[in-house]
Amino acid sequence: MASAPAASIAVSDVNGKRELRLAGRLDSYSIAGVWPDARAALDAAPNLPVSVETSRVDYCDGGGIAMLVDLLRQPRQPAALVSVVGLRPEFRTLLDQFDPVALRAHPAEHAERLNTVAEIGRAALILGRDMHMQIAFIGETGAALWYAFTHPHRVRWKDVWYTCEQVGVNALPIVALISFLLGIILAFQSAVPMRQFGAEIFVADLVGLSILRELGPLMTAILLAGRSGAAFAAEIGTMKVNEELNALTTMGLDPVRFLVVTRIIAALLMMPLLCIFADLVGILGGALTMLSFNIPIGAFLHEVDSLVDVKDLLAGLAKAPVFAILIAGIGCLRGLQTQTGASAVGISATRAVVSAIILLVVVDGIYAFIYYLLDI
Amino acid sequence: MPSDPIIRVEHFTAGYDDNVLMRDINFTVNRGEVFVILGGSGCGKSTLMKHMIGLYEPIAGAVYIDGDDIVTAEGDARRAILKKIGVMYQSGALFGSMTLLENVRLPLEEYTSLNDEEIDLIALMKLELVGLDAFSGHMPSEISGGMQKRAAIARAMALDPMILFLDEPSAGLDPITSAELDLLILRLAKSLHITFVIVTHELASIYTVADRVIMLDKRIKGIIAEGDPKVLRDTSDNPWVRQFFRREAAPEVTAEAA
Numbered sequence: 001m002a003s004a005p006a007a008s009i010a011v012s013d014v015n016g017k018r019e020l021r022l023a024g025r026l027d028s029y030s031i032a033g034v035w036p037d038a039r040a041a042l043d044a045a046p047n048l049p050v051s052v053e054t055s056r057v058d059y060c061d062g063g064g065i066a067m068l069v070d071l072l073r074q075p076r077q078p079a080a081l082v083s084v085v086g087l088r089p090e091f092r093t094l095l096d097q098f099d100p101v102a103l104r105a106h107p108a109e110h111a112e113r114l115n116t117v118a119e120i121g122r123a124a125l126i127l128g129r130d131m132h133m134q135i136a137f138i139g140e141t142g143a144a145l146w147y148a149f150t151h152p153h154r155v156r157w158k159d160v161w162y163t164c165e166q167v168g169v170n171a172l173p174i175v176a177l178i179s180f181l182l183g184i185i186l187a188f189q190s191a192v193p194m195r196q197f198g199a200e201i202f203v204a205d206l207v208g209l210s211i212l213r214e215l216g217p218l219m220t221a222i223l224l225a226g227r228s229g230a231a232f233a234a235e236i237g238t239m240k241v242n243e244e245l246n247a248l249t250t251m252g253l254d255p256v257r258f259l260v261v262t263r264i265i266a267a268l269l270m271m272p273l274l275c276i277f278a279d280l281v282g283i284l285g286g287a288l289t290m291l292s293f294n295i296p297i298g299a300f301l302h303e304v305d306s307l308v309d310v311k312d313l314l315a316g317l318a319k320a321p322v323f324a325i326l327i328a329g330i331g332c333l334r335g336l337q338t339q340t341g342a343s344a345v346g347i348s349a350t351r352a353v354v355s356a357i358i359l360l361v362v363v364d365g366i367y368a369f370i371y372y373l374l375d376i
Numbered sequence: 377m378p379s380d381p382i383i384r385v386e387h388f389t390a391g392y393d394d395n396v397l398m399r400d401i402n403f404t405v406n407r408g409e410v411f412v413i414l415g416g417s418g419c420g421k422s423t424l425m426k427h428m429i430g431l432y433e434p435i436a437g438a439v440y441i442d443g444d445d446i447v448t449a450e451g452d453a454r455r456a457i458l459k460k461i462g463v464m465y466q467s468g469a470l471f472g473s474m475t476l477l478e479n480v481r482l483p484l485e486e487y488t489s490l491n492d493e494e495i496d497l498i499a500l501m502k503l504e505l506v507g508l509d510a511f512s513g514h515m516p517s518e519i520s521g522g523m524q525k526r527a528a529i530a531r532a533m534a535l536d537p538m539i540l541f542l543d544e545p546s547a548g549l550d551p552i553t554s555a556e557l558d559l560l561i562l563r564l565a566k567s568l569h570i571t572f573v574i575v576t577h578e579l580a581s582i583y584t585v586a587d588r589v590i591m592l593d594k595r596i597k598g599i600i601a602e603g604d605p606k607v608l609r610d611t612s613d614n615p616w617v618r619q620f621f622r623r624e625a626a627p628e629v630t631a632e633a634a
Contacts, residue, residue: 028498028535032489061536061568062505063488066498090567098501340517341472 007064009034011041018048020071023056026064035067042071047080055086065094073100137256137333144257145264159262160269167228167263168270172277174227178219179278183207183285186215191293200293204303207286212308216279217316218364221323224271225356229331232263233352236335237345245336260332264325271324272317279316315376319367323360330356382407382539382571383428388437390420390427396435397423399597403590405539408569410561410585412576412605414620415592421575422466422543424592428573429463429541430454442538459487462532466543468524470516476503476527477512483534502530505560507553522549526557533564539571540564546578558584579623591617 007030010021020041022034042050052071057064072082087095114122148155191203236259239245248255287300334352338344370376381404391397397420405411413421426432428439430446438445446457470479480499484490490498503509506526508519516524525548532540542561546554558581564570565585576582582589582605589608593600593616601608601617609621 028484028488028490032494035490035494062502062533063490063498063536066494066501069501070494070497093563094567098504103497103500103504341515343473 007031007034009037009041011037013045013048016048018045018050019053020050021053021056025058026060026067028061028063031063031067035070038067038071039074042074042082045080047077049080050076050082052082052084053086054084054091055088057087057091060087060091060094062094065091065098068095069098069100069103073104075104133337134333137329137336140256141260141264141329141332144254144261147257148261148265155265156258156262160266163263163266164270166231167224167266168274171223171227171270171274175220175223175274175278176281178223179211179216179282180285182215182219183211183282183287184289186210186282187286187289191290195293200290200295201299201303203286203290203293204295204300205307208283208304208308209312211282211286212279212312212316214316214364214368216282217275217319217323218360220271220274220278221319221327221360222357224267224274224323225327225331225353225360228267229327229352229356230349232328232331233334233338233348234345236332237338237348240336240338241340241342241345255336256332260329260336263332264328267324267328268321271327272320275317275320279313311376315371319364322363326359326363327356330359379404380407381405382442383573384438384440385428386438386440388427388434388439390423390432390434390437396597397594398592400437401598403599403602405571405573406588407538407571408565409587410565410572410574412574412582412586412589413592414576414582414589416594416620419592419594421592425541425543425573425575429461430458459535460538461541462535462537462539463541464525464528464532464543464545466547468516468521468528470524470527470531472516475513475515476508476519476530479516479527480531480534483531487535499530499534502533503527505533506530507556522553525549526553529557529560536568537570539573542572542574542576544576545574546576546581554578554581555584557581561585579621591620 007022007024007026010023012019012021018041020038022038024030026034038052050071052068054060054068060068068084068087072084074082076082084095186207187203190206191200194200194203236245236255239259245255248258283301283304287297290300291297331352334348334355337351338348383405385401385403388401389396389399413424415421423432427434428441428446430439430449434447438447440446441457442460444453444457446454449457470476471482474482477496477499480502481495484495484498488495500509500512503512506529508523508527508530511519511523511527516527519527525545529540529542529545532542545561546557549557561572561574562585565572572585574585586605588603589601589605590599591601591608592598601612601614605621608617612618612621
C-alpha cells in the first residue's frame with residue numbers, strides 16, 4: 001500500500017459544541033485511519049451540534065468527500081446538526097454534488113423471498129419452458145436436417161468438414177488413450193479371479209463383448225460430450241453474446257440451419273468411425289494385457305472371433321448415430337440458450353455436458369432394454 | 377498552465393509484428409490537463425493508449441507516468457504505477473458476474489483497509505457522480521451500453537487516481553448524457569487536478585473539454601498536429617487537420633496534396 005501521508009483528527013468540546021478538526025491529506029488510503037474515529041466522536045455526542053473543521057485539509061479526493069458525506073448523513077436531533085466548515089472551495093464543490101440525506105441508510109437490496117409454493121411453481125414454470133424450448137428445438141432441427149437431406153447442395157459442406165476434423169480426427173488420441181486403458185483394466189481385473197478357475201481365455205469374450213456392445217460407444221460418446229458438446233455450446237454461446245446470431249437472423253439466415261445442422265452432420269459422420277476405432281483399440285488393450293497371462297494375441301483374437309459376431313458390433317454401432325445427434329443437438333441447444341455475459345458461456349458449456357451425459361445414460365438404458373426384448 | 381508533465385512518452389515506436397503503427401513519437405501530458413488523442417480510424421489511437429497503460433509492450437521507447445517508466449517496471453513498482461491510473465475501456469469491460477456496486481467496490485476492497493459500510497458509501501457516491509446510484513444493484517447485462525460505460529468510469533474513479541484514461545467515452549451516449557459527462561470531466565479535472573487522457577472522435581466534446589490534443593496520422597506514422605483544438609481548427613497549415621476539425625469530407629485527397 002502507498003505510504004499514506006497522515007490524515008489526523010482532533011476532537012474538542014467548546015461552548016456546548018463539539019469540534020472535529022481534520023487535517024492532512026484525506027484520500028482513499030489515509031481515511032481508513034480517521035473515519036472510524038470521526039464516526040465514534042459523532043456518535044458519542046448525540047445531543048451536541050458538531051462542527052467538522054477542515055481548513056487544514058490539504059487534499060481531499062472522492063474518498064475524503066465520502067467520509068464527510070458519511071458524517072453529514074447521520075440522522076441527528078435538529079439541535080445537534082453536523083456542519084462542515086473551512087473546506088477549500090475546490091473541495092466544497094465536490095462535496096456539494098452530493099445530497100447527504102439521499103445517501104442515508106441504503107438498506108441492502110434483497111431479492112424478494114418467495115414462499116415455498118411460489119418457489120415450486122417458479123421452478124416448474126422454468127422446467128416447463130425449458131422442455132417447451134427443447135421440443136421446439138427438436139422440431140426445428142428435424143426440419144432443418146430433413147431439408148439438408150433433400151437439398152444436400154444447400155449444406156455448408158466446408159463447415160461440415162472443418163467440424164469433422166475438430167470432432168473426429170482431433171479426438172483420436174484421447175479416444176485411443178481411454179479405450180486402451182479400458183481394455184487393459186477390464187482384462188486385468190477379470191483375469192485375476194478367472195485364473196483361479198483356469199478360465200483366463202474367456203477374458204477375451206468378456207472384453208470383446210463388453211467393449212463392442214456397451215463400453216466402446218458409451219465411452220466415446222462421453223468423451224465426445226466433454227470435448228465437442230461443450231465446444232459447440234461455448235462457440236455458439238459466444239456467438240450469441242457477440243450478437244453474431246442476431247446478425248445471422250437479420251440477414252435472413254436460420255441459425256439452426258447454419259450452425260446446428262453442420263455440427264450434427266459432422267457428429268453423425270464421425271461418431272461411428274470413432275466407435276470402431278475405440279472398439280479396436282480397446283480389444284488391443286485387452287489382448288496385450290493377456291500376454292502377461294500367457295495367452296498369445298492370436299489365441300485371444302480367435303476366442304473373440306468365436307463368440308462375438310457382427311451382430312454385437314452392429315448392436316454397439318447402432319447407438320452411435322443416436323448418441324451423435326444427442327450430443328451435438330444438446331451442445332448447440334445450450335449454446336443457443338446462452339444468456340448475456342461472460343459467465344453465461346461457461347454455464348452453457350457445463351449444462352451441455354451434464355445434460356448430454358444424463359441423456360446418454362438414459363438412452364443407453366433404453367437400448368439395453370430393447371436389445372433384451374428383441375434378444376439381440 | 378505551467379508545464380508540469382505527469383506523462384512523458386519518449387522515442388516511442390509501436391505496432392503489431394512487422395506493421396509499425398507509429399515511429400519515434402514524443403509528447404507529454406501535463407498535470408491536471410485534459411489531453412485528447414485524435415486521429416482517423418485505424419491510426420492507432422487506442423493502441424497508443426493501451427501502451428500508455430502498460431497493457432502492451434512497445435517496440436522501442438518509454439512511457440513515464442509520474443516519473444516512473446511503465447514499460448520496464450515490474451512487480452510492486454508496476455502495481456504502484458497502476459494505482460495512479462484508472463482506465464475506462466471502450467466496451468465498459470464491467471465484470472458480468474457482479475452488480476454495478478460490486479464492480480466499483482472491487483478496487484476499494486483490494487487496495488484500502490476501509491470497512492464494508494465505508495466502501496459501500498464511496499462506491500455509491502461514485503455511481504451517483506455518473507448518475508447511476510439508482511442502479512447500484514443491477515447487473516451489467518441489465519443496463520444499456522451507455523450506462524455500462526458510465527459505470528465503467530465510476531469504477532475507474534474508485535480509487536481517485538491521478539490520471540484517468542478514457543477510451544471513446546462518449547460513443548454510444550445520447551447528446552445530453554455526453555454533455556453531462558464532459559462537465560463531469562471538467563469538474564474533476566479542475567477540482568481534483570485529475571489528469572485525463574481521452575481517445576475520442578466527438579468534436580463537440582473535444583472543443584468543450586480538451587486543453588490540448590495530439591492528432592495521429594497513419595501515413596506519416598506519427599503526430600501530425602499538437603495543440604489547442606480551436607487553434608488547430610482555425611490556424612493549422614495542414615489542410616487535412618483543418619478538415620478534420622471542421623468535419624469536412626474527403627480529407628484523403630487534400631492530404632495527398634499537402
